[in-house]
Amino acid sequence: MSKKVDGPLTQAAEALFKPFASxxxxxxxxxxxxxxxxAHSPNGVPGADVAAYYRRRxxxxxxLIVTEGxxxxxxxxxxxPSVPSFxxxxxxxxxxxxxxxxxxAGGKIVPQLWHVGMTRPNGxxxxPEAPSVGPSGLGLDGQKINEPLSVEEIESIVEAFGRAAAEAKRxxxxxxxxHGAHGYLIDQFFWEQTNLRDDLYGGDLVSRTKFAADIVKACRSAVGEDFPIILRxxxxKSxxxxAKLxxxxxxxxxxxxPLVEAGVDIFHCSTRRFWEPEFAGSDLNLAGWVKKLTGKPTITVGSVGLDGEFNGAFRGQSSNVTEIGGLLERLEREEFDLVAVGRSLLADPSWAAKVRDGRFDELQPFKAEALQTLF
Structure with missing residues (x-):
């Protein structure tokens, strides 16, 4: 049985289902x-089951659908090898x-372009013959595993992101x-614990953004001025x-x-719990602060519609449905512009339609087994 969620239909409809235009x-x-x-794409190839999974949403x-990495x-x-290639x-x-x-089906979709960096074990x-790569060859714990990326290798990865962007448009x-979050490659350049470089790609907070900024510029060059670029x-970090950047x-x-100047159009601000303030003295979350500081549209995310944060899912923990009134109030105040829904949509492809129609008592809880199935 799903837990009944109380909340006014008009508020949900007006806040979440108002058109967005940038x-x-x-x-x-x-x-x-x-x-x-x-990871349901054998040999990196998404099949008919993956296509149907996204279409249902x-x-x-x-x-807007943001694909898996x-x-x-x-x-x-x-x-x-079951993670899809681009x-x-x-x-x-x-x-x-x-x-x-x-x-x-009337939807819109963007791919999330990804490189996992040093979170990938060697072999x-x-x-298996390819060594894992990162700005300084360090794991997320700061321990050295491999040699740092050379400037030439960095430039080749930047070019690969640009090619992927061109293919997305094509x-x-x-x-x-x-994907510039959660301790993967782009984020490894951002973070002082994994980026100890003293060249153009490291040394201080601004210099550590150069890799991401170069990728954004390469993608912009590949797709033109009118194609949206979102940065998560x-x-x-995992x-x-x-951790704090x-x-x-x-x-x-x-x-x-530097990321705005490079050409980011929308920031997708990943937090584990959307309601938590980012800095003392203000109730703004990360998406709220990023919008305030840049003027760019932002996406908030983090345990939307559920009572447990997502890391518990990987430990076999389920989460119950919970109310979204606080989220709607923030959205109505324009603290952020868009709301990313993860596990609620993973377990229940009809989540958006049920919220839109006020069918809160039909919302499904998240069970860890959903990670193994393309509902």
Whole structure:
């Protein structure tokens, strides 16, 4: 049985289902499907089951779908051969079918372009001979594993992101998202614990943004001025939940400025719990602060509609449905512009339609088994 959620239909409909329009992206509502790794694409190729999985969300009223992380053209981009690729004929044909299905259902979709960096163990498939790479060759715990990336290797990865962006536009996606969060490669350049470089790509907070800024510029060059570029960022890292890239609003401003100048259109601000304040003295969350400091649209995310944060899912923990009144109030105040929904949508493809129609008593709780299934 799902737990009944009390909340006014008019508030949900008005806040979450008001159209969104920015300079480069127009959506029918404010509901975003958050990127969630599914690893249901053997040999990196998304099949008909993956296409149907995304289409179901579009059919049920999700305004924008952000795909699971997809791997750019680099041999150490992933350590899991079932994570989808975003290069090569067969994977891109699979993604073209995904796009077609979502568009036929009236939705919009962007791929999340990803490189996992040093979170990949050396020797991992599908390319065990390729060493894992990072700015300083360090794991998230700061221990040295491999040699730092050379400038030439950095430039080749930047070019690979640009090629992926061009392919996204070619096969009909509505924009791209770059995964710059959670301790993966781009975020490893951001974080002082994993980036000890003293060249152009490191040394201080602003210099540590150069890799991401170069990627944004390469993508912009590849897709033109009118194609939306979303950047996902987070303070926390996998296993390091108290980590901070920016400890104050002023540091956050310094961090964001080069990324805005490079061409980011929307920031996807990943937190574990959307209601938690980012800095003392203000109830603004990370998405709220980023919008305030940059003027750019932001996406909030983190345990939307559930009473437990997502890391528990990987320990086999379920989460119950909970009310979203506080979220709606923040959205109505325009603290942020869009709301990414993760596990609620993973377990219940009809989540958006049920909220839109006031069918709160039909919302499904999240069970950890949902991670194994493409509902």
């Amino acid at each position: 300079e480069k992206l127009q959506l029918s509502n404010r509901v975003v499907m958050a990127p969630m790794t599914r 579009a059919e049920n009223g999700v305004g 997809t791997i750019i053209d680099h041999p150490a981009g992933t350590g899991n 290069h090569g004929e067969a994977p891109l044909e699979g993604w073209a079918r995904v796009v077609a299905g979502v568009h036929e 991992s498939l599908p390319n 096969i009909g996606f509505d924009g791209i998202e770059l 960022i987070s303070q926390w 296993g390091f939940y108290e 920016a400890k104050t609003p002023e540091e956050l401003r310094q961090f964001l400025t």
